[in-house]
Amino acid sequence: MNIDxxxxxxxxxxxxxxxxxxxxxxxxxxxxxxxxxxFAHGALYMLGAFVAxxxxxxxxxxxxxxxxxxxxxxxxxxAPLVVACFGMLMERxxxxxxxxxxxxxxxxxxxxxxxxxxxxxxxxxxxxxxAYPATPESLRGIVNLGFMYxxxxxxxxxxxxxxxxxxTWYMIERxxxxxxxxAGQENPKLVEAFGINVPRMITLTFGFGVALAxxxxxxxxxxxxxxxxxxxxxxxxxxxxxxxxxxxxxxxAIVTGLTLGLVQGLTQALYPPAANTVIFFIMVVVLLIRPxxxxxxxxx
Amino acid sequence: MAELLRIADLNAWYGESHILHGVNLSVNEGExxxxxxxxGAGRTTTLKSILGLVDKRxxxxxxxxxxxxxxxxxxxxxxxxxxxCPEERGIFARLNVDENLALPPKLGDDGMxxxxxxxxxxxxxxxxxxxxxQLSGGEQQMLAMARVLRTGARLLLLDEITEGLxxxxxxxxxxxxxxxxxRGLTIVLxxxxxxxxxxxxxxxxxxxxxxxxxxxxxxxxxxxRERINEFLSV
Numbered sequence: 001m002n003i004d005x006x007x008x009x010x011x012x013x014x015x016x017x018x019x020x021x022x023x024x025x026x027x028x029x030x031x032x033x034x035x036x037x038x039f040a041h042g043a044l045y046m047l048g049a050f051v052a053x054x055x056x057x058x059x060x061x062x063x064x065x066x067x068x069x070x071x072x073x074x075x076x077x078x079a080p081l082v083v084a085c086f087g088m089l090m091e092r093x094x095x096x097x098x099x100x101x102x103x104x105x106x107x108x109x110x111x112x113x114x115x116x117x118x119x120x121x122x123x124x125x126x127x128x129x130x131a132y133p134a135t136p137e138s139l140r141g142i143v144n145l146g147f148m149y150x151x152x153x154x155x156x157x158x159x160x161x162x163x164x165x166x167x168t169w170y171m172i173e174r175x176x177x178x179x180x181x182x183a184g185q186e187n188p189k190l191v192e193a194f195g196i197n198v199p200r201m202i203t204l205t206f207g208f209g210v211a212l213a214x215x216x217x218x219x220x221x222x223x224x225x226x227x228x229x230x231x232x233x234x235x236x237x238x239x240x241x242x243x244x245x246x247x248x249x250x251x252x253a254i255v256t257g258l259t260l261g262l263v264q265g266l267t268q269a270l271y272p273p274a275a276n277t278v279i280f281f282i283m284v285v286v287l288l289i290r291p292x293x294x295x296x297x298x299x300x
Numbered sequence: 301m302a303e304l305l306r307i308a309d310l311n312a313w314y315g316e317s318h319i320l321h322g323v324n325l326s327v328n329e330g331e332x333x334x335x336x337x338x339x340g341a342g343r344t345t346t347l348k349s350i351l352g353l354v355d356k357r358x359x360x361x362x363x364x365x366x367x368x369x370x371x372x373x374x375x376x377x378x379x380x381x382x383x384x385c386p387e388e389r390g391i392f393a394r395l396n397v398d399e400n401l402a403l404p405p406k407l408g409d410d411g412m413x414x415x416x417x418x419x420x421x422x423x424x425x426x427x428x429x430x431x432x433x434q435l436s437g438g439e440q441q442m443l444a445m446a447r448v449l450r451t452g453a454r455l456l457l458l459d460e461i462t463e464g465l466x467x468x469x470x471x472x473x474x475x476x477x478x479x480x481x482x483r484g485l486t487i488v489l490x491x492x493x494x495x496x497x498x499x500x501x502x503x504x505x506x507x508x509x510x511x512x513x514x515x516x517x518x519x520x521x522x523x524x525r526e527r528i529n530e531f532l533s534v
Contacts, residue, residue: 176399176402179395179399179402179403180403182392182394182395183392183394183395183403185394186392186393186394187390187392189353189373190384190386190390191403192372192373192374192377193351193353193373193374193377193382193384193386194374194377194384194403194404194405194451195374195377195378195382195404195405195407195451196374196404196405197374198373198374199372
């Protein structure tokens with residue numbers, strides 16, 4: 001196998017890894033502050049893709065303006081906002097009632113929400129997927145990377161995701177806004193005693209984590225077809241990524257997501273039959289050797 | 301002197317445990333008041349109840365004339381211009397000294413500037429980039445105090461600030477409290493160290509079994525020493 005082929009698989013792995021990274025980052029942020037394992041995360045990723053699809057192909061005719069189409073660039077902004085609003089309502093009126101109980105209740109609630117979202121959308125849309133036709137002209141075609149020809153759109157998705165991930169990391173770990181969030185993860189009661197509205201901060205944080213999932217959904221729409229089950233398929237792998245990286249670590253989520261995408265891509269090149277299972281194999285090994293995850297801290 | 305804090309018939313619960321059984325006390329502006337008592341008597345719970353950090357509470361808590369018992373914690377802090385130093389100090393491990401200091405939002409206008417604070421606590425100035433957990437116990441306590449001084453809080457709730465600290469640091473803390481008093485701040489001090497509290501306080505409330513067992517004015521403290529020791533001895 002020559003070096004070009006390995007580099008090519010690396011790029012393909014990376015283009016998968018950025019989705020793992022964005023989704024596990026959102027999960028980590030939500031878990032860090034809310035202590036909720038958000039099982040609806042995959043469904044909200046799917047919802048992001050559907051907001052983009054509906055905005056382009058359906059909403060105009062529904063509203064009686066057949067010419068109205070929300071383009072891809074608008075979808076990148078609108079879909080995360082719409083899904084974040086949905087997420088914040090979900091936190092405010094459902095999850096908040098469960099914080100006083102065992103974490104398992106929050107997990108079950110979000111799992112239920114995921115099933116409801118999938119069920120409702122399966123009722124109206126094709127389960128096997130609908131193509132998203134609004135990829136902008138400027139992102140179509142291929143670009144020569146020297147060692148391979150690579151789809152322009154995938155390169156764009158990689159670059160944008162990596163920027164978003166590291167901007168999020170910077171905001172949380174290096175700014176004063178992030179300091180409030182980090183403090184809230186450690187001791188929310190004390191942060192509130194200083195006069196900070198922690199319940200509102202929790203709602204906004206959930207909204208932000210969910211918006212990351214929706215943004216990933218919009219980015220995925222032109223690559224994979226938009227289907228009510230697209231999140232359910234992906235989220236299982238993402239949970240494995242989260243287990244490997246360790247729950248709640250921001251940088252851990254990003255690095256693990258990207259790395260495991262690469263590992264998967266390289267496995268695809270070296271031994272294709274193992275490509276779909278390699279992440280779960282790593283998960284088992286990590287659980288046995290370091291149960292808190294590579295970046296996680298064991299609970300005292 | 302205007303009354304800044306008034307607690308009447310305060311009851312508080314953690315889960316099913318009924319901890320406070322009708323606490324009454326009042327603190328005037330500019331006073332230093334201590335809550336003395338044994339471990340588990342309800343002193344810390346009294347402070348936490350003021351901020352709404354217990355599971356359930358009843359009775360009345362007024363700060364500057366405003367009833368706050370039904371308010372959420374973050375509003376109480378702002379309404380009352382409260383500054384809270386918890387018993388466990390509450391220094392955030394994932395934040396460095398500067399970030400810990402800057403964390404609480406400004407409540408009033410006359411808080412100390414960061415420069416003034418680092419003048420007051422030169423040890424902290426040398427460790428501005430250190431993470432919270434890398435500080436010694438004394439440094440953490442200094443930081444916990446410095447943190448509330450920056451916010452412009454008018455009423456400080458300080459829980460066991462001398463616990464487990466070397467005598468020289470306890471002495472420094474006593475000096476800090478005198479400086480705060482000179483600035484016109486009002487202080488409620490939960491203490492076990494009567495030796496530390498006696499020269500600082502205008503009044504002592506002795507808490508036992510979740511209510512105020514005895515009130516001792518500062519000038520009576522020496523005369524009533526035996527009586528106080530009876531309450532504090534294990």
